[in-house]
Amino acid sequence: MRTRRILVTLAAAATTFTMAAPTASAADTTPEEPVTPVIAEYNGKQINLAEDWEGAQICTELAGGNVRCYDDEAAAQEDVAPAPAALKRANPDKGLPGKCAPDYWCLFEHANYKGRKLQFHDTGTRKLANWGFRDKTSSIYRFAWRYGMKGATMIDYRSGVLHDRTRRLGSTSEAAYPNLKNLAYPGGGNWNDKVDAFKID
Numbered sequence: 001m002r003t004r005r006i007l008v009t010l011a012a013a014a015t016t017f018t019m020a021a022p023t024a025s026a027a028d029t030t031p032e033e034p035v036t037p038v039i040a041e042y043n044g045k046q047i048n049l050a051e052d053w054e055g056a057q058i059c060t061e062l063a064g065g066n067v068r069c070y071d072d073e074a075a076a077q078e079d080v081a082p083a084p085a086a087l088k089r090a091n092p093d094k095g096l097p098g099k100c101a102p103d104y105w106c107l108f109e110h111a112n113y114k115g116r117k118l119q120f121h122d123t124g125t126r127k128l129a130n131w132g133f134r135d136k137t138s139s140i141y142r143f144a145w146r147y148g149m150k151g152a153t154m155i156d157y158r159s160g161v162l163h164d165r166t167r168r169l170g171s172t173s174e175a176a177y178p179n180l181k182n183l184a185y186p187g188g189g190n191w192n193d194k195v196d197a198f199k200i201d
């Protein structure tokens, strides 16, 4: 697997040097980065997210940095601050899209806030390989209930002389990106399954 990836990377890099513009296959030019696995608590054991979520459907980096994973929403929501009363009144049944926790950035494996979900609260940059989520994000949501929350930036690493690709998200309190296929990638293609790192301001 690793050997194949390196070969693909070399081939793609060689291609890049002979072409004027980056192509839609740009995701393949990303270099191998050392992985620092994130260890999460899941059903009373420790799991290595970089290797395997081991069946977990939701993983949350809670305010303060503890990481916990869950089988379902009911368990996940016990650990995050409950939705404010006003929000419950406005939308009593469904909560936020994808059951995203208020004030968290939620990254989803599939479009329309489906599939496995990764939730981040605090500011800072996460390298998603450490979380077993590199090149997997297909939709993103955040509702900023807390005053003063800012935006975020998704990053696709590039190799050699090529600048990393970035895109700002969340200029308003509701940041709703139900399908990253609809966000154009510089030079062609789209942002689906390309995000390598996520920076929260």
Ligand SMILES: [Ca+2]
Binding pocket: 027, 030, 135, 156, 157, 193, 194, 195, 196
């Ligand atoms: Ca990527």
